[in-house]
Amino acid sequence: MNIKESNLTRVRIKLKWFPNANVAGIFVAKAKGFFAEEGIDAEIIDGAPGTNVDQLVACGSADFGVSSLGSVMYHEKRGLPIVSIAQIFQSSTQGIASLKSSGIDTIPELIGKTMGTLGGVNELQLFAFLNKFCLSHKVELVLQESIKELLTKEIDVGSVAIYNQLQPPFKEGLRPEDLNILLFSQVGVGMLEDTIIATKQLVHCKPTLSAGVVAAILRGWRYAFAHPHEAIDIVMRFMPKGRSTREHQQRMLRSVQGFIMPQGFSPYDMGQFQFPTVMHTASVLFEQGLVESPIQLGQVISPYIVNLALSNCNLWI
The missing domain is CATH 3.40.190.10 (Periplasmic binding protein-like II)
Structure with a gap:
C-alpha cells in the first residue's frame, strides 16, 4: 500500500537489546509496511546491555518500547508511569x-x-x-x-x-x-519477559495509536513465522554487519516461536496476557523482596489495548 509519509504519525520504538530475531516481528512490520497501514511511521531504536527501556519510555525518549513484564511491574511500583499493552513472550527464557x-x-x-x-x-x-x-x-x-x-x-x-x-x-x-x-x-523465579510498553498518558490519550502499534507488531510476527526465510533477510538488513550470522538468527527465530506461540495457542492468543503467568511474575517480585507490596495488575497491564489490536482487520489479512 502506497501511503504518503506526511499522513503518518511518527513513533519511536526502543528495543532492550541489539537487533536480533527475538524482535523480528517489529522489523518485519516496518519492512512490510504494516506500521504504515496503521498510519504509523515507526523509528526503531536499538538497545544494548544495560538499556533501561522503562526509564527511556517514561521520560519521553521513546514512545513505545520492548521491556520485560517483571521490570515494568518493578518500575511502576517505583513511580514510573508506564504500562504494558501486549505480552509477546509467554514464559521465561x-x-x-x-x-x-x-x-x-x-x-x-x-x-x-x-x-x-x-x-x-x-x-x-x-x-x-x-x-x-x-x-x-x-x-x-x-x-x-x-x-x-x-x-x-x-x-x-x-x-x-x-x-x-x-x-x-x-x-x-x-x-x-x-x-x-x-x-x-x-x-520458581522465572518471570515474563518481552512485552510492549508505553506511558499511561499515551495509552489513555491515544488508544487507537497504541493498538495500531500492537496490531502491526503482531502482524509482523505472524508474517515472520509464516515466511521465516524472508523474515531473516529483513532482520539481517537491520543488523550491523558482522554482529551475528544468518544461521544464528534462523535458530533464534525458530526458538522464540515456541515462547510467543506456545503449544495450544491460537493466532488470537498471541500478545494476550495469560493471567496465571502474569500473576506468577507479580508474586515472584513480592515474595523475593523486590517490591514492598503486592503488585496491582490493573496499574501495570492494559488488556484493552491488545484486545483492540486483535480486533483490527489488517491483522488477519
Missing part, C-alpha cells in the same frame, strides 16, 4: 550457566564467584534468584555483553537466554554436557 570444568555444580558454590548480568530490564529474574538463595551480597556482578565472557573465563557464571546466548558455543563445538545450565523457571 532466562537462566545462568557455568562451565562444567569450573567445578560450580551447585547453587551454594556460586558464593564468591563473578557473575555476568545482562543489565537493564533483563536482570530482575537474576535478582529474584539471588534473593531466593541468599546470594545477593555473596557474588560479584559485572555487566555482560555476550556468552564469550564465560567461554574466555572472564566471568565464572554467565546470564543466558535459551534462544540467544546458548547457541554460539554449541555451534562452535561445545556440548550441552560441557555446561551447567540452570533456568530461573526451574527454581
Whole structure:
C-alpha cells in the first residue's frame, strides 16, 4: 500500500537489546509496511546491555518500547508511569550457566564467584534468584555483553537466554554436557519477559495509536513465522554487519516461536496476557523482596489495548 509519509504519525520504538530475531516481528512490520497501514511511521531504536527501556519510555525518549513484564511491574511500583499493552513472550527464557570444568555444580558454590548480568530490564529474574538463595551480597556482578565472557573465563557464571546466548558455543563445538545450565523457571523465579510498553498518558490519550502499534507488531510476527526465510533477510538488513550470522538468527527465530506461540495457542492468543503467568511474575517480585507490596495488575497491564489490536482487520489479512 502506497501511503504518503506526511499522513503518518511518527513513533519511536526502543528495543532492550541489539537487533536480533527475538524482535523480528517489529522489523518485519516496518519492512512490510504494516506500521504504515496503521498510519504509523515507526523509528526503531536499538538497545544494548544495560538499556533501561522503562526509564527511556517514561521520560519521553521513546514512545513505545520492548521491556520485560517483571521490570515494568518493578518500575511502576517505583513511580514510573508506564504500562504494558501486549505480552509477546509467554514464559521465561532466562537462566545462568557455568562451565562444567569450573567445578560450580551447585547453587551454594556460586558464593564468591563473578557473575555476568545482562543489565537493564533483563536482570530482575537474576535478582529474584539471588534473593531466593541468599546470594545477593555473596557474588560479584559485572555487566555482560555476550556468552564469550564465560567461554574466555572472564566471568565464572554467565546470564543466558535459551534462544540467544546458548547457541554460539554449541555451534562452535561445545556440548550441552560441557555446561551447567540452570533456568530461573526451574527454581520458581522465572518471570515474563518481552512485552510492549508505553506511558499511561499515551495509552489513555491515544488508544487507537497504541493498538495500531500492537496490531502491526503482531502482524509482523505472524508474517515472520509464516515466511521465516524472508523474515531473516529483513532482520539481517537491520543488523550491523558482522554482529551475528544468518544461521544464528534462523535458530533464534525458530526458538522464540515456541515462547510467543506456545503449544495450544491460537493466532488470537498471541500478545494476550495469560493471567496465571502474569500473576506468577507479580508474586515472584513480592515474595523475593523486590517490591514492598503486592503488585496491582490493573496499574501495570492494559488488556484493552491488545484486545483492540486483535480486533483490527489488517491483522488477519
